[in-house]
Amino acid sequence: MKNWKVEVYYKPEVPDTVGQGILEDITDLGINGIDAVRTATVYWIEGSFEAETMDRIGTELLADPITQAYAFGTDNDTDTDWTLEVQFKPGVTDAVGDSTVKGITDLGIAGVTAVRTGNKYWFTGTLNTEVLETIAQRLLMNEVIQTFSYQAPKP
Amino acid sequence: MVKEIEILTADDAELMRISREGMLSLSLNEMQTIQAHFGTLERNPTDVEIETIAQTWSEHCVHKTFKSTILYSEEGKAPEQIDGLFSTFIQRATEEIAKPWCVSVFSDNAGIIEFDEQFNLVFKVETHNHPSAIEPYGGAGTGIGGVIRDSLGTGLGAKPILNTDVFCFGMPDTPYTQLPKGTLHPKRVFKGVVAGVRDYGNRMGIPTANGAILFDARYTANPLVFCGNVGLIPRNRCEKSVEPGDLVVAIGGQTGRDGIHGATFSSAELDDTSESLGSVVQIGNPIMEKKIVDALLQARDRNLYRSITDCGAGGFSSAVGEMGEEIGAEVHLERVSLKYEGLAPWEIWLSEAQERMVIAVPPENLDELMEICAAEVVEATVFGTFTDTQRLQVFYEGTIVGDLEMEFLHHGLPMPVKEAVWEPPKHPDMASRDRGIGVENLSYTKDLEQLLASPNIASKESVIRQYDHGVQGGMVINPLVGVENDGPSDACVTTPVLGSRKGVIVANGINPKYSDVDPYLSAAAAIDEALRNVVAVGGTLEKTALLDNFCWGNPDKPDRLGELVRAARACYDIATAYGTPFISGKDSLYNEYRDTTTGEQRAIPSTLLISAICVMPDIQNAVTMDVKTPGNFIYVVGNTYAELGGSHYFNIHGFVGNTAPAIRPGEGKLTMERLSAAINRGWVRSCHDCSEGGIGVAAAEMAFAGGYGMSLRLDGIPTGEDIDADDFLLFSESNSRFLVEIEPQHQQTYQNHMAGIPFGCLGTVSDTSEFVIKGKSGRLIVETSIHTLKSAWQDF
Numbered sequence: 001m002k003n004w005k006v007e008v009y010y011k012p013e014v015p016d017t018v019g020q021g022i023l024e025d026i027t028d029l030g031i032n033g034i035d036a037v038r039t040a041t042v043y044w045i046e047g048s049f050e051a052e053t054m055d056r057i058g059t060e061l062l063a064d065p066i067t068q069a070y071a072f073g074t075d076n077d078t079d080t081d082w083t084l085e086v087q088f089k090p091g092v093t094d095a096v097g098d099s100t101v102k103g104i105t106d107l108g109i110a111g112v113t114a115v116r117t118g119n120k121y122w123f124t125g126t127l128n129t130e131v132l133e134t135i136a137q138r139l140l141m142n143e144v145i146q147t148f149s150y151q152a153p154k155p
Numbered sequence: 156m157v158k159e160i161e162i163l164t165a166d167d168a169e170l171m172r173i174s175r176e177g178m179l180s181l182s183l184n185e186m187q188t189i190q191a192h193f194g195t196l197e198r199n200p201t202d203v204e205i206e207t208i209a210q211t212w213s214e215h216c217v218h219k220t221f222k223s224t225i226l227y228s229e230e231g232k233a234p235e236q237i238d239g240l241f242s243t244f245i246q247r248a249t250e251e252i253a254k255p256w257c258v259s260v261f262s263d264n265a266g267i268i269e270f271d272e273q274f275n276l277v278f279k280v281e282t283h284n285h286p287s288a289i290e291p292y293g294g295a296g297t298g299i300g301g302v303i304r305d306s307l308g309t310g311l312g313a314k315p316i317l318n319t320d321v322f323c324f325g326m327p328d329t330p331y332t333q334l335p336k337g338t339l340h341p342k343r344v345f346k347g348v349v350a351g352v353r354d355y356g357n358r359m360g361i362p363t364a365n366g367a368i369l370f371d372a373r374y375t376a377n378p379l380v381f382c383g384n385v386g387l388i389p390r391n392r393c394e395k396s397v398e399p400g401d402l403v404v405a406i407g408g409q410t411g412r413d414g415i416h417g418a419t420f421s422s423a424e425l426d427d428t429s430e431s432l433g434s435v436v437q438i439g440n441p442i443m444e445k446k447i448v449d450a451l452l453q454a455r456d457r458n459l460y461r462s463i464t465d466c467g468a469g470g471f472s473s474a475v476g477e478m479g480e481e482i483g484a485e486v487h488l489e490r491v492s493l494k495y496e497g498l499a500p501w502e503i504w505l506s507e508a509q510e511r512m513v514i515a516v517p518p519e520n521l522d523e524l525m526e527i528c529a530a531e532v533v534e535a536t537v538f539g540t541f542t543d544t545q546r547l548q549v550f551y552e553g554t555i556v557g558d559l560e561m562e563f564l565h566h567g568l569p570m571p572v573k574e575a576v577w578e579p580p581k582h583p584d585m586a587s588r589d590r591g592i593g594v595e596n597l598s599y600t601k602d603l604e605q606l607l608a609s610p611n612i613a614s615k616e617s618v619i620r621q622y623d624h625g626v627q628g629g630m631v632i633n634p635l636v637g638v639e640n641d642g643p644s645d646a647c648v649t650t651p652v653l654g655s656r657k658g659v660i661v662a663n664g665i666n667p668k669y670s671d672v673d674p675y676l677s678a679a680a681a682i683d684e685a686l687r688n689v690v691a692v693g694g695t696l697e698k699t700a701l702l703d704n705f706c707w708g709n710p711d712k713p714d715r716l717g718e719l720v721r722a723a724r725a726c727y728d729i730a731t732a733y734g735t736p737f738i739s740g741k742d743s744l745y746n747e748y749r750d751t752t753t754g755e756q757r758a759i760p761s762t763l764l765i766s767a768i769c770v771m772p773d774i775q776n777a778v779t780m781d782v783k784t785p786g787n788f789i790y791v792v793g794n795t796y797a798e799l800g801g802s803h804y805f806n807i808h809g810f811v812g813n814t815a816p817a818i819r820p821g822e823g824k825l826t827m828e829r830l831s832a833a834i835n836r837g838w839v840r841s842c843h844d845c846s847e848g849g850i851g852v853a854a855a856e857m858a859f860a861g862g863y864g865m866s867l868r869l870d871g872i873p874t875g876e877d878i879d880a881d882d883f884l885l886f887s888e889s890n891s892r893f894l895v896e897i898e899p900q901h902q903q904t905y906q907n908h909m910a911g912i913p914f915g916c917l918g919t920v921s922d923t924s925e926f927v928i929k930g931k932s933g934r935l936i937v938e939t940s941i942h943t944l945k946s947a948w949q950d951f
Binding site: 028 | 289290293331339340342343411412413437438439440441442443494495508509532
């Protein structure tokens with residue numbers, strides 16, 4: 001049994017409209033200094049398969065081959081960005097995760113036991129932990145059903 | 156796993172502690188009744204039993220306020236005893252109107268009316284306010300999911316064909332510093348709610364085609380989310396029954412800890428700790444629900460089950476308890492399919508996990524049902540049997556954990572006697588700006604633009620565009636109409652049976668601002684508005700049914716209840732006068748916010764949503780609100796009065812006023828009937844009702860939706876009293892009024908037809924983009940272009 005973490009995000013040449021919308025909402029909050037927001041959907045996949053199979057899942061199920069790319073095994077982080085990850089608390093219904101289990105099985109791939117989903121955000125610009133927590137709590141997550149974690153840029 | 160709740164020895168304080176800490180929302184009187192009942196049984200209740208009783212007796216499930224006796228007093232009038240608001244004002248109206256096309260009213264999960272030789276229509280509107288306040292996306296999504304299951308749980312199951320949704324939010328520009336503690340920002344609620352409704356409706360392939368969005372600061376902590384669904388059901392599938400020996404079968408999603416205590420939670424006020432009530436949050440899965448619909452409609456057509464209901468508030472406890480009310484039922488909770496281990500029996504029993512239905516299946520049909528479910532990849536689990544014991548018996552791993560008499564459960568609730576008081580409020584009044592200094596240069600152009608841009612009137616296109624309204628292929632009049640498909644339609648029209656010209660109109664009316672003056676007038680105006688919207692697109696009063704949804708503050712407070720009495724009384728008076736019966740309804744009370752540190756308490760404006768459904772014989776007679784051809788005449792139908800209390804014109808100038816639009820149903824009925832006939836004879840090219848912002852806003856919307864200007868004069872407006880003030884003529888919100896567009900060739904016929912009804916020619920459609928209005932004295936009071944007006948309206 002292995003735990004895979006897959007990030008699905010827009011290719012650099014495709015506008016990340018979700019990210020742009022969030023940037024507008026952040027400005028609405030009166031927070032300035034952030035230049036760009038990029039987003040990704042994160043899948044935590046629990047199953048007994050190897051990297052080649054994960055590639056198939058990424059290509060055929062999770063990412064739109066025209067506009068999106070995926071990464072697993074390594075994070076798609078840069079040294080200069082802040083990152084924020086939001087995930088469901090245990091026990092909260094994750095409908096997309098459940099559908100992903102079915103999607104993987106429908107591809108003829110056996111061995112998937114569970115999928116949980118979440119969101120990841122990369123922020124370029126000037127930021128501190130306090131501001132990031134405000135953004136998370138006011139815009140990007142609901143503490144009733146979700147938790148978040150974040151990382152500062154590498155010094 | 157099962158706890159005994161020590162109530163036999165408890166004193167009153169201890170009883171209330173049990174109710175409060177267990178989140179049971181039971182009153183002292185109710186706790187004492189339960190104590191007395193178990194006293195005669197000489198045992199304590201189990202947690203399963205007390206939870207079952209709390210759920211069955213919750214305001215949410217049993218509507219105590221609408222059934223209880225009310226002692227009502229009003230200044231200058233003799234005190235009055237009302238034996239149940241529901242039976243006195245709502246049900247009685249329907250009984251007296253006695254429409255033969257009402258198939259089932261107030262008894263099933265939704266109301267049923269006749270449609271054609273083959274099908275009937277079901278219609279239900281629900282609220283999901285408390286969950287949407289805590290988690291907007293999940294709360295609103297499961298709201299729409301829940302009301303779809305109401306249609307599916309009516310009769311033997313209706314096919315969902317249309318969703319409606321109406322939202323009330325706090326002001327989008329609320330500063331964060333003024334946000335009540337523990338509440339989400341109105342913008343956040345707005346976005347989440349819209350996304351939740353969108354994702355559920357779109358993914359299930361149901362058009363979301365009618366709705367409204369309102370804003371008021373008092374909705375900040377208590378947003379309102381009304382979700383409605385219309386379904387189509389074969390005429391021979393409208394009745395249900397349960398026989399002893401039928402199997403209790405759960406269909407759909409697995410059971411988890413989601414939404415525990417939803418029924419009792421929604422019967423309590425929110426406070427600043429509510430945000431942390433994680434267990435009440437429900438998350439929806441529309442794909443699962445779509446599969447359930449697909450499986451159940453096949454099983455219904457093969458007659459595989461005898462009864463069906465949805466698992467809404469109260470979960471299995473509510474569903475099985477209601478289905479077995481007349482006969483009895485026994486269930487085995489360990490057989491229920493669970494999302495994860497570790498649930499206590501009472502949690503399995505009360506869970507409000509979404510996307511679950513319960514059906515009563517004769518044992519000989521089980522195999523065939525299971526085959527259908529397997530083919531549609533839907534889980535079906537037998538977990539009990541209906542019996543003839545008149546008891547609700549709950550087992551867990553062979554041990555009985557709950558054993559209640561159906562009689563006590565469903566009829567043991569002591570009905571409270573409540574006090575209600577109504578005192579008419581007094582607000583500062585606003586004088587017409589037509590009088591005084593500088594009048595000769597006074598223009599109302601800016602007022603009109605400001606009204607069009609105000610949040611309640613402004614275009615909701617950015618929201619409507621997120622909803623699929625074309626799916627299923629039957630839409631005749633969309634929510635957005637006009638030459639560029641962006642004008643505000645009065646109502647939607649759809650043909651649920653493709654190929655047939657028979658249509659369904661769905662409309663709504665809601666006017667909480669008038670509640671600040673008088674809830675009676677607010678309720679009356681909501682009915683009038685819903686009916687105006689039906690008539691404006693080509694419907695008739697004769698074939699229209701109504702739904703009522705009351706959202707109110709805490710009804711234990713006499714002033715809030717007094718307002719409820721006023722509104723309910725209006726429902727009776729106006730519905731009977733128009734001859735339009737109520738077929739279903741719902742109430743959501745306790746929409747109040749309490750700040751636990753300051754003790755500050757705030758209720759929402761008393762809000763009644765009226766939803767109307769009308770069967771239209773021929774969709775080819777439907778008209779839209781956008782003007783069609785230059786040179787055509789614009790007529791006003793219906794009298795204007797100086798009624799600006801609670802109006803948007805007063806609102807943008809910071810006033811409430813005291814003269815809210817009165818209701819004259821005799822006049823209104825005649826006007827609507829005559830106008831319906833004119834529309835159905837093809838003499839009307841476009842028609843728009845006058846509501847928020849009065850004639851000024853209605854004319855502007857017709858003009859920019861059609862892409863032509865207008866040249867109008869206010870002296871053509873028929874009035875019921877002398878009005879000199881141009882602004883009052885232009886922006887008064889009197890009921891029962893319309894603007895219609897008539898071709899010159901039909902002018903004489905139309906005028907002859909309307910004889911005896913107040914009407915007047917207001918002006919013409921022009922072939923330029925100029926929008927001009929002359930006041931009573933002939934002076935130009937509005938001078939602008941439809942492009943300026945439209946961009947003001949769209950700038951939201």
